[in-house]
Amino acid sequence: MGDDQVLCRKCGETKPRKAFYDQLHSALPRRPCKACISTYKRDRYAVTDGDRVSHAQVLREKYDLTSARYETMLAEQQGRCAICGQLETARGRGGAPRRLAVDHDKRSGAVRRLLCHRCNLVTSAVEENPALLDKVRAYLQEHA
Missing domain, CATH: 3.30.60 (Wheat Germ Agglutinin (Isolectin 2); domain 1)
Structure with missing residues (x-):
């Protein structure tokens, strides 16, 4: 070899x-x-619901979160993103609105709240590089 x-x-x-x-x-x-x-x-992540991956299985495997806890969090947030307060607008493959994303600390794995797709992307980017937020703000001001 x-x-x-x-x-x-x-x-x-x-x-x-x-x-x-x-x-x-x-x-x-x-x-x-x-x-x-x-x-x-x-x-x-075997397919268990027609052509869809089981949401419960992903919650359990990825976040150590039960479906019941996810639904409780969703109800507490009234189905809205914890940051922008809006309903999810991103669509899945079938055209239906996506579920709110489980936001979690990338180092500890601790679940924080549920976020819309857009806020989840921004939060992840800023968590990896906090100075990015200031750069984006400066960029937008420069091109306003």
Whole structure:
């Protein structure tokens, strides 16, 4: 097995290095391979409701949140975004309004509130780079 070949611990195949993701904070290959990770994720989020992924399953797997807790949060917010106070306007593939996104701290995983798609994108960008908000404000003022 050469330097550019890596053994996948899941499927047992030897594959080129580019078939593997890097480990977090390292240049070492993450094993299993990309294909095995993709298969695992597809199976984990198996289609359970016609052509849709189960919302309850995603809430549980991604946020450790029950459907009942999500519905309680939604009722407490009167179905509106916790930041802009508007109903969700983004549409899903079928044309129906999307559900409000679960906002969470990316480091701790702690769930905060429910946000519309637009506010969730802005919040994520600003959380990663707080100075971005000032840059956007300056840009808008410059081009007002």
